[in-house]
Amino acid sequence: AQSVTQLDSQVPVFEEAPVELRCNYSSSVSVYLFWYVQYPNQGLQLLLKYLSGSTPVESINGFEAEFNKSQTSFHLRKPSVHISDTAEYFCAVTRTGANNLFFGTGTRLTVIP
């Protein structure tokens, strides 16, 4: 079985400061890892995805995620946040051949002016 843990339920950060949202996963097989963002009163949007063993892809919003196999982590980072980045961020995992996503509990990022 696979699962993800998001260690921080809320992360406040000042505008233009860097941010890291943490995600740890557990799985005994190769997995796909995802970060989704949910703005208030909206559905989820894919930020980026990663298949363990390949090169991470930088999202169009300037976020990037670092996969660390030894620590089974997939933390999301952005060097300088904007007010518009205020949202809920979900880490998710699926395994090869599966068609369902397992979401973490989410991290609420609040960017302070």
Next chain:
Amino acid sequence: DTEVTQTPKHLVMGMTNKKSLKCEQHMGHRAMYWYKQKAKKPPELMFVYSYEKLSINESVPSRFSPECPNSSLLNLHLHALQPEDSALYLCASSQGWLAGYNEQFFGPGTRLTVL
């Protein structure tokens, strides 16, 4: 058109009512999903349709009845709901049914309140 639309945006219903949620996509996607999201919780998968056939039912109570009339439409029929069923119901679609290869596009959701 890369949009998944859901109607209505908000729905308030009593426990004896029958109502339906509607989801539509025109991206030619062949997999469609219903998720339930409680406040401050992650989305939880309810149903998956692949090529208009139900492929996954995550042990959802029978008071929720999904229907896929064609490849563009997905309905969720609601009957005799309980107050604890109040949540945001999200629809999603993807080109194929393998989650790793196929990005899921989400609609904005229907906010359901059961009185």
